[in-house]
Amino acid sequence: MDQVLIIGSSAAGISAAIYCARRGIMPRVISYDAGGEMLLSGEIGNYPGVGMTDGWKLTEGFVNHARLYDIHPELGLTVTGLVVGEKGFSVQAKAGDEDRIYESRTIIIATGGHPKELGIPGEKEFRGKGISYCTVCDGPVFKGKTTVTIGGGDSANESGIMLNDIAEHAYVLTKNPDMKGDASLIARLKNSSRVTLIPNAMSKRIMGDAFVSGIEYEDTITHETKQLKTNGVFIHIGLIPNTGFVPSTMERNERGEIVVDKIMCTSVPGIFAAGDVTDTPYKQIGIAAGQGISAALSCLDYLNKH
């Protein structure tokens, strides 16, 4: 049986692993990939101490730092279940077709989230045919074309800024009166010569034939229905936490995020959580890393006492 099992190998999980290893408890880290949402983050200029970087380089930095402590995450695993036992926990995972079981005295959940869907007509039909949830991954395909980004926060701000350098024209549609998030990103978006920001725009339908050709939205002030021609739609409207495997007894909020206290304890003794998967309001790499550290320290404290 392991002492500490960390699920997730990105900002939160790797930070937790480094702190465990430095305190002499070698954790097992299992994950689907290394980097998670961090890999999709594009340009990153707000991780303290690093200056300007991008998601790939920062992930590499986290992974290399972990290697200094001989931490080698087991990747390609999807955790599907977590059972609370008398002396610890049993975690079920799939590695392709193979089923695996891991036993551990404590668990740190650091599984982040995945993009939320809009739920409008055309979204499912044109997924992968002009609709994307990742501008960093798919933006370059739209070189010289017209794009629409839907969303009102930093992911949408970054998407618009990125598409300004790629697309012939990039629209950003938000249902709110203005964009929210980092003021410097909003200013850059608004100063981007090829970006048109359309506020008060409620997306209604994505149209096309074999591929996306347009989008319909409602102006929430005038209630007029309007259409834009576009080759691509990037949806950046938030995250759904990756909590499908957590026990039903664990407290989660209305968005499905794991409820944690100040030191990252969940409602189940012995299970800790950190990063985007938690009910913390701000989803940032620095916050995920800090919470990973808190989770590790709380977990080690728990092991000392039990």
Ligand SMILES: Cc1cc2nc3c(=O)[nH]c(=O)nc-3n(C[C@H](O)[C@H](O)[C@H](O)COP(=O)(O)OP(=O)(O)OC[C@H]3O[C@@H](n4cnc5c(N)ncnc54)[C@H](O)[C@@H]3O)c2cc1C
């Ligand atoms: C487009 C975009 C731009 C962003 N820009 C910035 C930025 O500029 N600055 C900033 O600070 N933040 C930014 N963020 C937010 C940042 O990426 C996240 O806050 C951060 O990655 C959260 O880290 P995490 O460790 O909690 O989760 P994640 O990075 O999402 O990692 C989750 C990990 O868990 C694993 N996992 C998930 N489910 C399972 C499962 N069932 N079984 C096994 N493994 C699983 C994944 O493979 C992954 O390794 C951005 C996000 C996006 C989407």
